[in-house]
Amino acid sequence: MKNYWWKILSFILLVYTIVAGFLLKVPRLPILNETIRNLYFHVCMWMGMMILFSVSVVYSIKYLRNFNYKNDVFAVNFAAVGSLFGILGYLTGFLWVNVTWITDQGQSLASVLKEPKLIGAAIALLIYGAYFVLRGSFNDIDKRARISAVYNIFAFCMLFPSIWIIPRLVGSLHPGAPGSDSGNPALDRKDLDSSMRMVFYPAIIGWTLLGVWIATLKIRLQLLKDKNIIHE
Amino acid sequence: MNKILLLIFSLFISFNLFAQNEIEMADTLRSNGKIFTVVAVCLTILLGLFLYVFMIDRKINKFEKEINKK
Numbered sequence: 001m002k003n004y005w006w007k008i009l010s011f012i013l014l015v016y017t018i019v020a021g022f023l024l025k026v027p028r029l030p031i032l033n034e035t036i037r038n039l040y041f042h043v044c045m046w047m048g049m050m051i052l053f054s055v056s057v058v059y060s061i062k063y064l065r066n067f068n069y070k071n072d073v074f075a076v077n078f079a080a081v082g083s084l085f086g087i088l089g090y091l092t093g094f095l096w097v098n099v100t101w102i103t104d105q106g107q108s109l110a111s112v113l114k115e116p117k118l119i120g121a122a123i124a125l126l127i128y129g130a131y132f133v134l135r136g137s138f139n140d141i142d143k144r145a146r147i148s149a150v151y152n153i154f155a156f157c158m159l160f161p162s163i164w165i166i167p168r169l170v171g172s173l174h175p176g177a178p179g180s181d182s183g184n185p186a187l188d189r190k191d192l193d194s195s196m197r198m199v200f201y202p203a204i205i206g207w208t209l210l211g212v213w214i215a216t217l218k219i220r221l222q223l224l225k226d227k228n229i230i231h232e
Numbered sequence: 233m234n235k236i237l238l239l240i241f242s243l244f245i246s247f248n249l250f251a252q253n254e255i256e257m258a259d260t261l262r263s264n265g266k267i268f269t270v271v272a273v274c275l276t277i278l279l280g281l282f283l284y285v286f287m288i289d290r291k292i293n294k295f296e297k298e299i300n301k302k
Contacts, residue, residue: 015278018275022270214285220296
């Protein structure tokens with residue numbers, strides 16, 4: 001019970017997310033209509049991605065401090081699951097765009113593709129994609145771990161400017177654009193309806209814990225595989 | 233003067249928007265209870281996914297014990 005309580009917590013929170021997320025009342029808003037419930041799924045993918053990438057960069061820094069191979073394994077697997085969450089967030093975003101911005105707001109596909117947050121998120125994911133390409137191009141384990149740890153820090157530094165800061169500076173269809181009254185619904189308590197907050201925050205925790213679980217499975221598997229090169 | 237009139241007029245428009253509550257939601261889906269089918273389907277998928285991850289977890293546990301014994 002000591003070690004796996006958070007796995008059960010993740011399951012309970014995600015069950016709650018689905019039940020409450022579909023059944024509880026949500027604000028009636030134009031354009032969004034019922035799709036506002038995507039907040040519990042699409043947005044949580046991005047939140048989970050950011051948390052997993054943050055964990056990954058912490059392990060990269062830890063690796064650079066003591067050159068323990070284990071930390072490198074942790075860093076790469078958290079980054080991998082984070083990227084998976086990012087790709088899922090991107091794909092679910094495509095579906096959401098189709099019924100809100102394109103259909104309801106009557107925007108052309110071309111104008112939606114200029115959306116800075118789409119471009120920023122693509123840049124961020126591609127930078128992380130390059131992280132895995134970089135790792136794959138080394139045969140020497142120590143060199144691979146060292147250079148990719150440094151690169152991971154760089155990638156993390158690019159993450160928040162490209163998905164948060166730049167889209168909010170130049171104006172975006174996403175909430176939080178300058179000049180719009182949408183505020184900062186992801187983080188500011190006043191900008192999100194309280195009934196939605198009751199589901200949104202547990203949903204973030206639930207999805208993130210699921211991601212952490214999958215990452216730890218990958219880590220344990222790789223540590224078993226590389227047992228002969230880890231010196232305790 | 234014209235601008236002020238326009239402003240007042242536009243205020244009325246926005247008040248009108250506030251007054252009406254005709255934004256389309258999936259109310260029928262809720263009232264006839266079919267939403268519960270959607271919830272049940274999603275829960276089944278979630279349960280299946282978690283069971284799958286749990287089985288992998290147990291398998292890795294077994295491997296870890298075996299290898300650490302050696």
